[in-house]
Each structure stands twice: as C-alpha cells, then as structure tokens.
Amino acid sequence: MSKKQINKTNNQQKISLISIMKLLIVAATEAEIAPTLAHFDLKQSTFIETEKFDVLVTGVGMIATAFALGQKLSKKYKLVLNVGIAGSFDREIELGELVNIAQDTFAELGAEDHENFISLRQLGFGENKFSSSANTALTLRKVQGITVNKVHGNAQSIEKTITLYQPQTESMEGAAVFYACKQLNIPVIQVRSISNYVESRNRGNWKIGLAVKNLNDWLINFLKNYEL
Ligand SMILES: O=C(O)c1cccc(C(=O)CC[C@H]2O[C@@H](n3cnc4c(=O)[nH]cnc43)[C@H](O)[C@@H]2O)c1
Numbered sequence: 001m002s003k004k005q006i007n008k009t010n011n012q013q014k015i016s017l018i019s020i021m022k023l024l025i026v027a028a029t030e031a032e033i034a035p036t037l038a039h040f041d042l043k044q045s046t047f048i049e050t051e052k053f054d055v056l057v058t059g060v061g062m063i064a065t066a067f068a069l070g071q072k073l074s075k076k077y078k079l080v081l082n083v084g085i086a087g088s089f090d091r092e093i094e095l096g097e098l099v100n101i102a103q104d105t106f107a108e109l110g111a112e113d114h115e116n117f118i119s120l121r122q123l124g125f126g127e128n129k130f131s132s133s134a135n136t137a138l139t140l141r142k143v144q145g146i147t148v149n150k151v152h153g154n155a156q157s158i159e160k161t162i163t164l165y166q167p168q169t170e171s172m173e174g175a176a177v178f179y180a181c182k183q184l185n186i187p188v189i190q191v192r193s194i195s196n197y198v199e200s201r202n203r204g205n206w207k208i209g210l211a212v213k214n215l216n217d218w219l220i221n222f223l224k225n226y227e228l
Pocket residue numbers: 028029031032060061084085086087088148151152170171172173195196197198208212
C-alpha cells in the first residue's frame with residue numbers, strides 16, 4: 001500500500017472513530033449557549049455538528065426535550081452534557097454559581113390524593129428519579145434537582161415541594177435528559193448555572209445575564225479541554 005493510501009485509510013478510521021465517540025451538548029434555548037456558539041464561530045441552529053461535539057437546542061420543557069432527543073440521541077455519543085440555567089431552593093448556593101445535578105426527579109408525575117401526593121413510583125408505574133452517570137471529574141457542588149412543567153412561584157406550593165423532595169434546584173428539562181440517556185445507556189452529566197431562587201415570583205430578582213455568562217465561561221473551558 002502506498003503512503004498516500006495508508007494516510008487515506010488512517011484518516012477514514014479517524015473520522016469514523018470521531019463520529020462514534022462524540023459529545024452531545026443539550027440546551028433548552030439558544031440564549032443559554034449563545035456565547036459558546038459565538039466563541040467557536042458556530043451559526044445558531046437547533047442542531048449543530050462539529051468534529052468534536054454536536055449541539056442540540058431542544059426548546060423549553062420536558063416534552064420538547066424528549067422529542068428532540070428522540071430525533072437525535074444515538075449510540076454515536078459517548079457523553080451527553082445537559083447545560084442551562086436553573087432555580088435554586090438552597091440559599092447557600094449563590095446566584096451565578098454552577099452546580100452539578102447528581103440526581104433529578106420528575107416532581108409532578110403522579111396523582112393527587114386529597115391533600116397528599118402519590119409519586120409515579122409509589123403508584124407502581126416505575127422510577128421518577130434519575131442520576132447523572134458519567135465518570136467525568138467535575139469540581140462543582142453536587143446537588144439534588146427536580147424537573148417541573150411549571151416554574152414554582154407560589155409560597156405554598158414551594159413549601160409542599162420542599163416537604164416532598166427536599167430539592168436544591170429545579171429546571172424544566174434535566175430529568176428528561178437523564179431518562180433518555182438511561183434508556184440508551186449513554187453517560188450523562190448536567191451542569192446548571194443558578195439564575196434565581198425559587199420563591200414567590202419576582203422576575204426582577206433573576207440574574208439571567210450573570211448565570212448565562214458563568215455557564216458559558218465554564219462550557220467554553222470544558223470544551224477546550226475535552227478529549228474524544
Ligand atoms: O429572558 C432571557 O433573557 C433569558 C435568557 C436565557 C434563558 C432564559 C430562560 O427563561 C430559560 C428557561 C430555562 O431556565 C430554566 N430555569 C431557570 N430558572 C428556573 C426555575 O426557577 N424553575 C425552573 N426552571 C428554571 C428552565 O430549565 C428553562 O428551560 C431567558
């Protein structure tokens with residue numbers, strides 16, 4: 001075989017290896033990852049492919065996330081990284097702090113029983129709590145999250161949710177990403193930047209700009225150091 005043919009074969013092998021070992025970044029909105037896309041000179045789109053990683057922008061909420069992952073998640077990804085902003089129940093976590101969501105629970109899946117709530121698990125319909133599963137070493141605070149359809153903004157419902165789950169954070173997608181990755185046995189991590197406290201709704205208190213900046217500073221650094 002000539003030197004040229006050997007190089008060609010090696011390049012083909014490299015390309016096929018890359019295509020089966022990629023990282024998939026999952027975010028709900030383009031706004032949450034816009035600085036990272038700009039940094040790597042990537043055009044905004046709902047699905048972006050690069051040599052090292054792909055980016056999937058799902059839309060907000062569990063249904064949009066499940067649909068988008070149903071379309072794009074496959075065994076060619078060796079790791080899924082769910083990123084975004086989130087609310088915190090825990091006042092020890094500062095606004096703008098990044099957290100590693102170690103466990104995430106579908107908080108609203110179940111049945112009301114008068115004043116009480118019966119979880120999906122208690123009803124006997126399967127698990128409602130899912131875990132981050134990657135070995136990737138992250139030096140971020142590990143927290144327990146919940147995933148909701150309806151962002152909390154009422155003192156009474158916040159109290160009930162704290163009693164039920166003792167959560168530290170909430171998002172609208174995390175548990176759906178963990179669930180999809182578990183179905184395909186793909187390692188997954190979720191990193192969120194805290195934009196607001198979970199409290200009686202006061203949008204003026206949210207620090208979205210700070211949370212998005214800190215998230216993207218971290219993500220750009222992670223991607224620069226990420227090896228296939
Ligand atoms: O208004 C903006 O400029 C803006 C920029 C980037 C993102 C947003 C969002 O509203 C993102 C929605 C996204 O945020 C998560 N999130 C944030 N706080 C909470 C919360 O307290 N409870 C639940 N989810 C929260 C959620 O995952 C949404 O997908 C706006």
